[in-house]
Every structure is written in structure tokens, then in C-alpha cells.
Amino acid sequence: EDKVVQSPLSLVVHEGDTVTLNCSYEVTNFRSLLWYKQEKKAPTFLFMLTSSGIEKKSGRLSSILDKKELSSILNITATQTGDSAIYLCAVERGGSNYKLTFGKGTLLTVNP
């Protein structure tokens, strides 16, 4: 059974801090890893990482995939209160017929 573990489960920081969220996975025939941001509603897509694209960056957010360590990190620099959300990591197994397995998420709270 595919497994996705995120850490920490929750994190409280002050505005301006830099945070690193972790995601480790056990999946047969790994194909891709996705990061989502979930506020008080549905998840919104952040990044997709694959063997051919192991590092992505968008503004203050960046993510790296380490296929050797079977993990990924999501970095947020100069955090803002609007970054407060649950960050979900999901992995896709090759031949999985378009399915994703999600982790439980990391709850990030950014205080002013």
C-alpha cells in the first residue's frame, strides 16, 4: 500500500520566518509528487515534481524532490499571514490509473 508521511503535523511561526515542510513516501513505481495548499476550502495546486523536474519555484515558494531519499521539501521564505493553511503532499504511482495518495498535511500558522 502506498504511504505518504508529512512532518511536522503542525507548525507555528512569525511573519518573515522561513519554513521547511517535509514529505516522505513509499510508493511502487513512483511517477510524480504534488504539493497542494488547503485553506478553509478545497486544495489548490502548487507544484508537481517528477523525475524530469525535481525542483520548482514560484515566488516565495520552492520545492525539491529527492528520489534517492524518497522525499520532498516545500520551502516558504518570508512567510506572511496569508500562507497560513494546511499543506498537502500527494504522490502518484505509475500505472495507478490517475490516482493520488495524499498525506495528512502540515498545518502552518503564521502569526503577525
Added chain:
Amino acid sequence: DAMVIQNPRYQVTQFGKPVTLSCSQTLNHNVMYWYQQKSSQAPKLLFHYYDKDFNNEADTPDNFQSRRPNTSFCFLDIRSPGLGDTAMYLCATSRGAGPTYNEQFFGPGTRLTVL
């Protein structure tokens, strides 16, 4: 704007009373998914359609059924809701083809409460 729409946003039902949740998309995506997300838990895939091909997860209770009458719409039917079915139900879509084939776009969710 192209999007995924879910109705209703909030639903309260009684134990055992059937309920139907609706999802529609204007993205023209091939794949539609239904997830159940309970408090502080990961979204759990219930089933998905690739076009009209239905794929049920092995551990999805028989109480949960789905219909996809056309590309744009997908329904989740809960035949006899139990208290344990109280959750957020998320609908998602993906292209199913091309380099971003599995980037999933989520609707706002329906928060279901079973009393």
C-alpha cells in the same frame, strides 16, 4: 472562468436518509474524482471516472455510489448515510492526458453533516 463547482456547499441530513452531492466542471477534463476528507485527515479517494469508465476503490463502502451522465457532471449518492459519513466531500478533475495529465483541480467541497 473554467472551474469545478460543487453543490450544495453544506448539507445536513438525517441518519439513513439518502443524499446526493453534485459536481460540475467547465474544464472539459477527462477524469473526475470524489474524495472524502474527515477532520485532520488526508483526502481519501472514493472513486474516479476516466470518461465513462468507473473505477471504485476497494475499500469504498457499498453505501457510496457515483454517476457521471456526461463529461461535465458527476454525482455522489450516499444511500443510507451513517454518523461516520460526516465529512467534507471533495470533487476533483484532471486532464488525463498530456504533460500535466494528473494535476488535479478541486472544487470547493460539500461539507456533509449526518445527524
